[in-house]
Amino acid sequence: SESLTVSELAKKLAKEPSEIIKKLMALGVMATINQELDKETIELIASDYNVEVEEEIIIDVTEFENYENNDKEEDLSVRPPVVTIMGHVDHGKTTLLDSIRNTKVTASEAGGITQHIGAYQIEDKGKKITFLDTPGHAAFTTMRARGAQVTDITILVVAADDGVMPQTVEAINHAKAAEVPIIVAVNKMDKEAANPDRVMQELTEHALIPEDWGGDTIFVNVSAIKGEGIDDLIEMIQLVAEVEELKANPNRSAQGTVIEAQLDKGRGSVATLLVQNGTLNIGDPIVVGNTFGRVRAMVNDLGRRVKVAGPSTPVEITGLNDVPQAGDQFMVFTDEKKARQIGEARSKKQMEAQRKESSKLNLEDLFNQI
Numbered sequence: 571s572e573s574l575t576v577s578e579l580a581k582k583l584a585k586e587p588s589e590i591i592k593k594l595m596a597l598g599v600m601a602t603i604n605q606e607l608d609k610e611t612i613e614l615i616a617s618d619y620n621v622e623v624e625e626e627i628i629i630d631v632t633e634f635e636n637y638e639n640n641d642k643e644e645d646l647s648v649r650p651p652v653v654t655i656m657g658h659v660d661h662g663k664t665t666l667l668d669s670i671r672n673t674k675v676t677a678s679e680a681g682g683i684t685q686h687i688g689a690y691q692i693e694d695k696g697k698k699i700t701f702l703d704t705p706g707h708a709a710f711t712t713m714r715a716r717g718a719q720v721t722d723i724t725i726l727v728v729a730a731d732d733g734v735m736p737q738t739v740e741a742i743n744h745a746k747a748a749e750v751p752i753i754v755a756v757n758k759m760d761k762e763a764a765n766p767d768r769v770m771q772e773l774t775e776h777a778l779i780p781e782d783w784g785g786d787t788i789f790v791n792v793s794a795i796k797g798e799g800i801d802d803l804i805e806m807i808q809l810v811a812e813v814e815e816l817k818a819n820p821n822r823s824a825q826g827t828v829i830e831a832q833l834d835k836g837r838g839s840v841a842t843l844l845v846q847n848g849t850l851n852i853g854d855p856i857v858v859g860n861t862f863g864r865v866r867a868m869v870n871d872l873g874r875r876v877k878v879a880g881p882s883t884p885v886e887i888t889g890l891n892d893v894p895q896a897g898d899q900f901m902v903f904t905d906e907k908k909a910r911q912i913g914e915a916r917s918k919k920q921m922e923a924q925r926k927e928s929s930k931l932n933l934e935d936l937f938n939q940i
């Protein structure tokens with residue numbers, strides 16, 4: 571900061587406060603131990619001890635927390651939608667994700683696929699879609715609990731032979747709370763017992779009314795296992811994305827959210843980031859939650875090394891000093907020193923909070939024992 575008290579200055583110079591007060595008196599300044607000294611006076615005293623005053627950089631941690639999308643309209647361009655698949659257990663979420671991925675992998679990419687980074691992108695008629703393949707519910711609850719909103723569209727998978735189940739309702743509630751549009755995929759249409767009308771009927775009770783019945787919810791009948799209806803589903807995702815007018819500014823430093831992260835024996839901290847605005851580059855100084863570093867390497871969902879990652883792109887990075895948590899925000903800084911300072915300040919803050927929390931627990935334990 572710009573000023574110091576007499577005692578703070580004494581401490582920094584490793585002198586007794588009384589000695590500093592004497593020096594100040596000699597300069598005609600009558601000061602008490604708690605008196606604030608201005609920059610000039612500090613420099614004068616310090617130079618007397620042959621100490622050069624280096625200005626401290628004020629660490630503005632709030633710059634990280636208060637990230638604003640202050641982009642001008644003319645700087646924005648269309649970005650791919652980020653889609654999460656939710657639904658009751660065994661209704662076919664994983665099978666549907668695999669089916670979508672497999673149908674849309676181009677011949678040149680085939681063979682090199684199935685790198686698991688927690689998210690993947692497909693391209694259909696020149697337009698990309700990003701799918702998060704972290705379990706939908708976990709993605710919603712942990713990420714939203716951390717204040718992150720990563721999903722643009724939710725696909726609600728309901729098995730046509732089973733209908734609406736408890737986790738179906740839970741998924742609807744998550745999507746509604748997050749104000750994310752829902753597309754219903756009525757799955758397992760290949761099954762003898764498939765009854766899509768019953769699914770529609772049951773969902774109307776949760777205010778998801780099909781377009782055919784005068785509502786505005788899109789229903790698509792699919793068989794994830796046979797790959798049927800997948801093209802229709804993708805078309806509907808593109809349609810909803812267009813309506814949502816999803817945009818970002820690719821020409822700024824990147825910001826986004828951690829999808830997943832872990833410690834890798836060989837590579838150290840490995841994190842899958844979803845770029846939500848801006849473009850991430852190799853070498854960027856970055857703060858990720860309470861961790862920091864420089865983007866050392868980036869790998870895409872096909873396992874290929876990439877140098878840049880634009881809006882809505884999931885990418886796995888290395889180069890962080892520690893492992894961040896899913897749902898953490900990340901932000902690129904132009905200055906590496908600043909990224910380090912902010913990262914360290916945030917990690918210190920978190921450690922202090924944890925220490926307080928654990929000492930509180932210890933006290934409670936103590937009282938419980940009494």
Ligand code: GDP
Pocket residue numbers: 657658659660661662663664665666757758759760761792793794795796
């Ligand atoms: P999740 O728990 O929602 O991820 O469900 P899974 O994708 O693991 O699927 C659960 C079971 O349903 C598996 O045995 C799948 O093979 C099966 N399954 C998924 N989709 C279909 C489908 O379209 N038709 C049929 N007949 N079975 C399916």
Ligand code: MG
Pocket residue numbers: 663664665
């Ligand atoms: Mg699954």
